Amino acid sequence: MGHTIREIATALDAEAAGNLDLVVTHAAEPAAADADALALAMDARYAEGIRQGAARAAMLWQGADWQALGLEAAIFVPRGRLAMAGLSRMLDPGPQIARVVHPMALVDPTAEIGEGAAIGPFVTIGAQVRIGPNARIASHVSIAEGAEIGADALILQGARIGARVRIGDRFICQPGAVIGADGFSFVTPEKSGVEEIRETLGEREEIRQQSWVRIHSLGSVRLGDDVEVGANSTIDRGTIRDTVVGNGTKIDNLVQLGHNVQVGSDCLLCGQVGIAGSARIGNRVVLGGQVGVSDNIFVGDDVIAGGSTKIRTNAPAGRVILGDPAVKMETQIEIQKAMRRLPRLAATVAALQKAVSLKGQSD
Structure with missing residues (x-):
């Protein structure tokens, strides 16, 4: 089954032109589009692709000359990715699961x-x-x-x-995905090497044998409305209180939330993010891929952390951070610039040392 251009434009609250009764059955990249496809060219950079493909209709940027592109119909959208969200919702049939309890299911x-x-x-x-x-x-x-x-x-x-x-x-x-596995929580009968290192920041009196005693997870997990959890992600149950994820938060593939973690509303946690036990994440926080958050710290509302950032201390609300350890993004950019200059600086220092040495010999 397909949709008319009129139906799509109405659903997206978008302006349309041309043959609004034209039916499209699927979406496609412009150069690969056939005659039944809606070509997606929400930026002028993709105009040439429309000429290469066979689409009769396209979703275009505002102000595009659709007739010059050889189209029979067009939909104009001011914000392409937002329009993609609505269009993909219309075109996605979802998994085919019969609205019954399958006879091979086991239901208590x-x-x-x-x-x-x-x-x-x-x-x-x-x-x-x-x-x-x-x-x-x-x-x-x-x-x-x-x-x-x-x-x-x-x-x-x-x-x-x-x-x-x-x-x-x-x-x-x-x-x-696994939601509600036991938390990773262990303790030693005597002070462990980890505890000692945390207190002294590196000093150890002695290295001794230690064994681990399991702390069972008596809490569970609580997720709000409109939460999404990606493939093979894991959210551990809490030790006493629940691990919590707020309304509207989206979690990518291969993300790990440890025991007692509290995540606010409308956060975006990208692939391979790891949040250690008892960390608290505010609302609308965005953590890029492979971001790590240490245990027992707080990341404030509206923080944005770039990919591979390691957050080891509290991050104040609204901060944009990057790097390991995390610092303000502009500071990290300056650090990276300085690091790129290090070989040249080292050569300059070596030349100065040589000049000083030669001068000393001549004196």
Whole structure:
């Protein structure tokens, strides 16, 4: 099934021109677009691609001369990526999961399954679980005892939801994610080498044998509404209180949230971010890929951390940071400039040393 240009423009609240009854079935990059595609060229840089492809309609930047590009219809958008969000929502059919409980699913008789829920094959749902209406749960998902999942959830293949985890509405969980595993929490009977190093910042009286005693995780995990968790990401349960993720936060693939971590609302945590136990992250924080956050520190509201930044101390609200250890981005840029000058500086110093040495010999 396709959509007319009129339908798409109306859904996006966008201006359109040309044959508004033209039907498109899919989106494509301009140069690869066929006659049934909506070419995506929201920037003038992609105009040449339209001429190379066969699209009859395109999504274009504001003010584009669509007729000069040989198109029969066009949609004009002021903010391309935002329009992409709406268009992709229209065109994405989503996973095909029948709106029934599959006969090969194992559902505990005490579980409550909301109206219109879709439960795929080989799903296991434990005792006292509550699944909201219109939830879609794909194959091989396991949901442990006492978990609660809100309305309109989408949980994809192989995800694991632990005991007593509470999740809000419109949750999206990608394949292989694990929410509610035990936290990584251990202690030694005597003061450990790690504790000693933290106190002395490097000094050790002696190196001695030590063994680790497990601290069990009695808390769980609580996720707000509109949270997304990427493939193979993990969120550990809390030790006593719950690990918490606020409304609207989006978590990429391969992200690790340790026990007791508190993440605010509308955060964006990119791939391979690691947040150590008991760290607190404010609202609207953006952590680029491979950012690391030390345990027991606070990252304030609206902080933006560039990729591979290592946050070892509290970061004040609104700060833009970069580097290891994290500093203001402009400071890190100056550091990088200075590092690039080091070979030249070293050569200058060597030349000065040689000149001083020669002068000393002549004297």
